[in-house]
Amino acid sequence: MSDAIETRGVVIRTEADQPKFVHMKGFGAGEGNTVLISMATAVFLIVAWWLIAKLGLVPRLFLPTPQEVLTQIAAVYRDGYAGASLGEHVSASLFRIATAAAIAIAAGIPMGLLMGLSRWAKGVFDTPIEFYWPLPPLAYLPLMIIWLGIGETSKVTLLVLAMFAPICLSAQAGVRSLPIERVNAARSLGARPWQLLISIVLPSALPEILTGIRIALGVGWGTLVAAELIASNRGIGYMIMSASQFLATDVVFVGIGIIAACAFAFSAAIRLLEATLVPWKGKS
Known part of the structure; x- marks a missing residue:
């Protein structure tokens, strides 16, 4: 049976010939709002x-109950705790984590890109990074104190070491996942090495780099609190340690809540940056 009807030289197509659009079913979590x-x-x-x-x-x-924790937040905000105000504790921790993150990003991204592009760089730097990366930061915290004292330098250095490896390794992984066809296409168009790095390598590795920064910030917060528990007189970790000595569990919950809020804010900022810089992530 024909699906077309011919009338006076005009061919009229029936509905059977109309194109049908099929909506492909997604896989995994997808892009739905959670x-x-x-x-x-x-x-x-x-x-x-x-x-x-x-x-x-x-x-x-x-x-303690949530009401008791909320009441204690107001009390700590009003009266301070452990010889410092809440703002001083929070600002001390934020200064340490922000300074260390800036240093780790500035050093880790170029090093990771270099390791991904050069086998000599990978051979030289891979061994020391893989040697210290699995070690818990508290394992070499005493060494940092012996070398650099109990001031801010030892804490920031400890944080930089803890955050450097995830950023560096993620940048290296981003370079190694770059499709060679993209590089060859740019070369065929006359791209120079620095143009390849800026226009091809860095944008392709950026999703991995941002993921590494998010992981590094999580590691950094855990390391910061541990460092402040041992050698500090300001900071959220110090406040938690002081409260635990007096069994002030509600103050401990306050410190944990502040850390969670700060870590969530940092993670949300990286997610926003990721959505702005790499909107194509997960859509290829």
Whole structure:
């Protein structure tokens, strides 16, 4: 049976000949918004925390209620804690993490790109990075104190070492994942080495680099708190340590909440930067 009808030399196509558009089914988490799911999860966790503390399933000494923690936040903000105001504690920690992150990014990205482009650079620098990277930062914190003292230099150096490796290795991975066809196409158009680096290599490695920075910031916050627990008189970690010595669990929760808020803000900033600089990520 024909799907076309001929009338006076004019061919009229039936609906069977019309193109059909098929919507491809996604795979994995996709690009759907997860804000509502995350908010519902947060509300569930807070309610569960409140119920466990309110019903006395865990003694108040070990698990205060959310209301007690909120009250303590106001008290610490008003009166300070451990010989310093809340602003001084937070600003000390932010200064250390921001300074170390800037140094680690400035040193780690060029080193990672160089290791991805040159086998000599990879052979020389890969061994020391792989040697110290698996070590816990607290393992060489005493060495930093012996070498650099208990001032800010030892803490910032410790943070730089902890954050440098993820950034460097992610930059190297970004270069090694670069399709060679893209490089050859640029070469065929007469691109010079520095043009390849700026226009091809760096943009292609940028998604991996930003992911490495997010990982490095997480490692940096954990290392910062550990360093402040041992050798500091200012900072969020120091505030938590002082509170734990007096069994002030609500103040410990305040410190943990501040750290979580700061870490979330840093991560959100990197996500925003990622959406601005590499909007094509995950869409190829």
